[in-house]
Amino acid sequence: MLDHVLIAGSGIAGLNMAAALAPLSRRVEIWERDTEPGAAARPGVPHGDQIHVLLEGGIRALDRLFPRLLSDLAAHGIRPTGMSREVAWLTAPGWAVPLDTAHRMVTCTRPFLESRLRGFVSELANVDIQYGRAVTGFDGERVHAAAEQRTPTLFVDATGRRSKAVSWLGAEVGVDTVDTSAGYATVRLPSGMPAPWRGLVLQSDSANTRRGEIVPVENGEWMLTLVGCLGDRPPPQWDEFVDFAAGLRSPELAQLLAAQDRAPVKAFRPAGNRRHRFDKLSNWPANLLVVGDAALVLNPVYAQGMTVAAQTALAVRDRLERGRRDRLQNVVTASGKWAWFMASSADRRILAGPNGSSGAVDRYLDRLVEVARVNATARSAALDVITLCAHPAALFAPRVLATLGTRVGDIACPVGTALAPRKA
DSSP states (O other), rough: EEEEEEEEEESHHHHHHHHHHHGGGEEEEEEEESOOOOSSOTOTTTTTTEEEOOHHHHHHHHHHOOOTHHHHHHHOOOOOOETTTSEEETTEEEEEEOOSSSSSEEEHHHHHHHHHHHHHHTTTEEEEESSSSOOOOSSSSEEEEEEHHHHHHHHEEOOGOOOOOOHHSSSOOOEEEOOOOOEEEEESSSSSSTTTTOOOEEEOSOOOOOEEEEEEOGGGOEEEEEOTTTTTOOOSSHHHHHHHHHHHHSSSHEEEEEEEHOOEEEOOOEOOOEOOOOOGOOOOOOOOEEEEGGGOOOGGOOOOHHHHHHHHOOOOOOOOTTTTTTTHHHHHHHHHHHHHHHHHHHHHHHHTTSSSSSOHHHHHHHHHHHHTTOHHHHHHHHHHHHSSSGEEEEEEEEHHHHHOOOOOOOOOOOSSSOOOOOOO
8 A cells, every 4th residue: 555646747647546546545635837727728738739549459448547528528518429330431552341340449539628627537536636736856755846846656757848867867778760750730620521421530641741630528519630840830710720721631621611700729739759668777766656648659640658557557557556666767667668659650650751771560550541441350460559559569469460461442531522511
């Protein structure tokens, strides 16, 4: 039993850690630098206005941490979307046919999801959330605030991309970085895809690095995001935003925007993929744990961050339940290992450009993505890995290898050519 847990940050990672650690602790404090959040994105979450997606692996993890979450979301009109059946996908090699696989995703705004998780955490008798409180330092044992010090049994840094953990440690911390100089811009719309569709994703390919997607969120609204990289970023002005959409590989999102009234455009410039190698430090403080974006930042286009946060919290809890408090930071690194591998590998290929060299594994995966456009076995295997439900080794299973000879013909956009926006 942990006597006192102090968590800095009440974002997705911090709330997940609170839910995971509360049953194992006498007292859990959460210090949040921002004032008590409302419906808008918090200052501490600069990407809070962008699309946030919870993948199948994250849905399963959050169901263990917050057993009432899915029913709570359903009561607010949010249900999981079938990724393969209800979303139209233009993959790098072309359109995919709808298939009924077991993979879901939950889409809602970041402030809304945080508010629901915060409500559940607030109900825990031994958890106290305090707003307007910022950690100013950590000396290897004590946590410093403006006018006090605390020495918790476990201090969890969940302060996100602005974390000061590296400077607090006063040591050389290795950092892995893969940055495509991407940019994101998002609008909220009153209408979206025609029934029965609940999303559309236009991925990039070697000739066009722009991508876009539209998904439903709460209150019957939709969010449409455009992404560009290598310095080609969507502008934060409506007219230029619409023009950028016209440069996507397929016209569906541009058609949807053309039927909408003008709306505010929220832009964000992420820092790329960044991994702090805290696991490599030999003299790690016994009561420190760095989680979430403070430890691992992933390109948001791959929608892995919230899922990794939930899976990390479960992995830490499982280790503590086994009576192991040593090397907890290595558990954090291991939890994000394969998400990092997939995101950084994909972005390295973008940086290499269309003429970059590709190895045998890349060529194999390209063929698998092509076959997955029509073959349920190949798609299920691919989505198992993409949604962080399976180890990447699953892509090389005999049953998957057996699909590679599948013939893939021409596939038209499954939605049709004329998109009439509808309410969610």
